[in-house]
Amino acid sequence: MSNSIRSHSAARTTSVLVSGAGIAGTALAYWLNRYGFRVTVVERAPSLRGGGQAVDVRGSALAVVERMGLLGEARARRTGLLGMSAVDAEGRELRRSTEWTATGGPIGGPEVEILRDELAELIAGAERSGTAAAGPGVEYRFDDSIDTLVQHPEGVDVRFRSGVERSFDLVVGADGLHSNTRRLVFGPEADYLHPIGTYLAGWSAPNHLGLDRWEIAHRSDDDPNWFSLVMTVRDNSELRVFVGFHSDEPLDDMLPRDPARQRRLVAERSAHARWELPRLLRALEETDAFHYDVIAQIRMASWSKGRVVLLGDAGYCCSPATGQGTSVALTAAYVLAGELHAADGDHRTAYPAYERRLRDHVAANQAILELTGDRKARSETAENLGQVDPALEAAFRAALDFDLPDY
Numbered sequence: 001m002s003n004s005i006r007s008h009s010a011a012r013t014t015s016v017l018v019s020g021a022g023i024a025g026t027a028l029a030y031w032l033n034r035y036g037f038r039v040t041v042v043e044r045a046p047s048l049r050g051g052g053q054a055v056d057v058r059g060s061a062l063a064v065v066e067r068m069g070l071l072g073e074a075r076a077r078r079t080g081l082l083g084m085s086a087v088d089a090e091g092r093e094l095r096r097s098t099e100w101t102a103t104g105g106p107i108g109g110p111e112v113e114i115l116r117d118e119l120a121e122l123i124a125g126a127e128r129s130g131t132a133a134a135g136p137g138v139e140y141r142f143d144d145s146i147d148t149l150v151q152h153p154e155g156v157d158v159r160f161r162s163g164v165e166r167s168f169d170l171v172v173g174a175d176g177l178h179s180n181t182r183r184l185v186f187g188p189e190a191d192y193l194h195p196i197g198t199y200l201a202g203w204s205a206p207n208h209l210g211l212d213r214w215e216i217a218h219r220s221d222d223d224p225n226w227f228s229l230v231m232t233v234r235d236n237s238e239l240r241v242f243v244g245f246h247s248d249e250p251l252d253d254m255l256p257r258d259p260a261r262q263r264r265l266v267a268e269r270s271a272h273a274r275w276e277l278p279r280l281l282r283a284l285e286e287t288d289a290f291h292y293d294v295i296a297q298i299r300m301a302s303w304s305k306g307r308v309v310l311l312g313d314a315g316y317c318c319s320p321a322t323g324q325g326t327s328v329a330l331t332a333a334y335v336l337a338g339e340l341h342a343a344d345g346d347h348r349t350a351y352p353a354y355e356r357r358l359r360d361h362v363a364a365n366q367a368i369l370e371l372t373g374d375r376k377a378r379s380e381t382a383e384n385l386g387q388v389d390p391a392l393e394a395a396f397r398a399a400l401d402f403d404l405p406d407y
Contacts, residue, residue, distance in 0.1 A: 014038065014345035017158060017168040019146055020175035021048055023055070023116065024312030024329035026123040028174060029138045030068060031337030037345065039138045040168070042160065044145040048124060050117050050289055053202050053240065053320065054079050054103050054231065057119070058111040059400035061327035064334045065112075070122050077122070079104065079113045079233055084215035089274035101215045102229060105323070115233055115240075116326070146171075149184050151306045170347055171308045172336070174329075177293065179314035185305050195296040196369070198246050199254055200320055201266040203290040205239045205283035209276065212236055218275050226269065228277060241280045244295075245269045255294060262292040295319050297366055304351040311336055322368040324399055331402060332358055338407030357405065365399040 014037050018025045021043035032039045043049075057065055057074065065071045083098035100106055104113035124140075141160070148159040149171065156171050173181025183189060209216075215231040225246035233240050243266055247254055256262055267281050284290065298317040303310045310316075312329035319325070336354045343349035 014170065014340075015040070015155075015168045016170045016172060016340075017042065017146075017156070017166075018172045018174055019179075019181045020173070020314070021045070021120070021124070021140065021142075022174065022176060022312070022329075023120050023123065023326055024314075024333055025172075025174035026120050027064075027068075027330050027333035028172060028311060028337055030123055030126060031334055032340065033136070033138050035337060035341040036136075037340070038136060040141060040166075041138055042141040042144050042146065044143070044161075046143045048117065048120055053116060053242065053291070054113050054233065055116045055119060055326035056104060056111055056113050056323050057330065058105075058324075058327050059331075060402040060404045061330040062110060062112065063404050064330045067334070068123070068126060070126055071112075073122055074112050074114055074119065077114050077118050079115070079231065080213050081107065081113065081215055081231065082213045083107065084217060084231075086217045086219075087275060088218075089221055091275050101231075102217060103215060103231060103323075119326070146180060146184065149181070149308070151308065156307050169307065169345065170340075172311050173308065173314045174311040174333075176313045177296065177298065177317045179310065181308065182298075182310055182314050185308045186300070186310075192298050192300050193296050194299055195251060195294045196319070196321075197248060198244055198295040198321070199292065200242060200244045200295055201262070201284075201290070201292040202240060202242045203284050204233075204287045205241050205280055207232055207236055207239050208279065209239065211239070218273075218277070220273050222272050226273070228270070228273065228280075230276075230280070239280075241283070243270050243277075251294065259290065259292075263290065266292060295321050297369060299366070303355055304347070307347055309336065309347070309351050309354070316362045316366065318362075318365045319369050322365060322399075324365040324368060328362060328365050331361065331404065335405065338405060341407055361399075361402045364401070368399055 016032055016037050016039050018029055018039060018041045021041050025041055029039045029041050065074055081101045081104055083096060084101045085096035086094045088094055105111060145161045146158055147161045150157045155167050155169050157167050159165050173179050175181055178189060211232045213232055213236060215229065218228045220226045227244050229242045231240050263284055267284060270277055270281055297319050298315060300315055303315040311332055313325060317325065318328055335357050339350040339353040
């Protein structure tokens with residue numbers, strides 16, 4: 001392993017704006033700062049986002065987190081699930097497994113399942129505590145976003161929503177599935193978004209079920225296109241609740257911008273559910289930790305245009321159904337920062353190298369959804385709980401095969 005901090009004058013004077021303070025954005029900021037770049041992160045939320053689902057760190061991403069010096073702490077914060085079960089509408093247990101969970105996969109393996117917000121906090125905290133001490137530190141602009149972006153031969157002029165105007169050498173869009181940066185530079189979202197017609201909501205609730213490091217899957221006998229899953233997090237102090245459903249209705253009708261309307265839509269689509277769902281849906285109205293979106297992929301012929309480049313879900317979302325988005329984002333952030341470092345900040349060299357290294361890896365991860373449809377998200381029935389889908393297993397093996405470079 002190299003990761004040496006070479007004295008590159010170009011890197012020390014290259015300013016980079018990263019849009020999005022999720023896992024991809026914070027990881028890229030960490031590595032760029034470590035290599036001496038001047039980094040600004042803009043995030044429309046007032047702070048690092050809370051809530052969100054449990055995410056998996058596996059394959060090459062484990063090595064990335066280890067090189068950041070965070071693997072031990074990430075493992076200490078893992079969800080630590082001991083197994084899962086499936087229940088019917090009356091709450092009767094139909095089957096259980098202590099070898100596998102729907103969200104984390106095999107139990108006892110090297111993979112780390114951790115809450116998305118806790119991982120982002122770890123990464124941002126590492127930069128702030130001096131683990132990435134080679135750089136001048138990362139500037140965070142919360143409660144703000146890019147309003148306009150104009151490229152010219154010497155850089156990129158950015159006007160923020162707050163009215164502040166700044167110029168940067170490079171801009172990275174790490175702002176998720178519905179990337180504002182992608183829209184501004186590459187065009188309408190509809191040109192790149194490939195939904196599968198399934199929608200997923202997640203929120204937090206008190207652990208009134210008394211679960212101990214456990215996950216429960218439930219499907220409705222009345223609606224085969226609806227499913228739910230409950231898991232304990234934060235040392236059993238709370239539950240994360242997930243509800244998914246399929247719809248052929250227009251995307252715009254299913255994705256209202258107003259969070260209150262989103263909550264009502266989820267409640268309406270789950271009104272038929274039994275077991276503990278009525279109580280869990282009441283918690284939906286009482287929590288700030290709520291997320292709702294379509295399960296989709298982003299597919300693009302190129303991830304960069306001029307001085308702007310896309311990272312993670314903004315450029316190549318794999319979809320939550322693959323379980324690979326976080327691992328791909330961590331690996332990609334490491335590679336993008338490494339190529340910029342190796343190229344002394346020259347985007348004309350770094351961006352194509354970044355894409356060449358990652359294209360096949362991204363394609364293999366997106367193929368998990370392409371090969372298996374949305375079975376992973378909707379397969380936790382009593383009949384197949386804990387059983388491995390051979391096609392899915394083969395797709396995962398291919399997706400994890402990546403030779404992580406040294407920089």
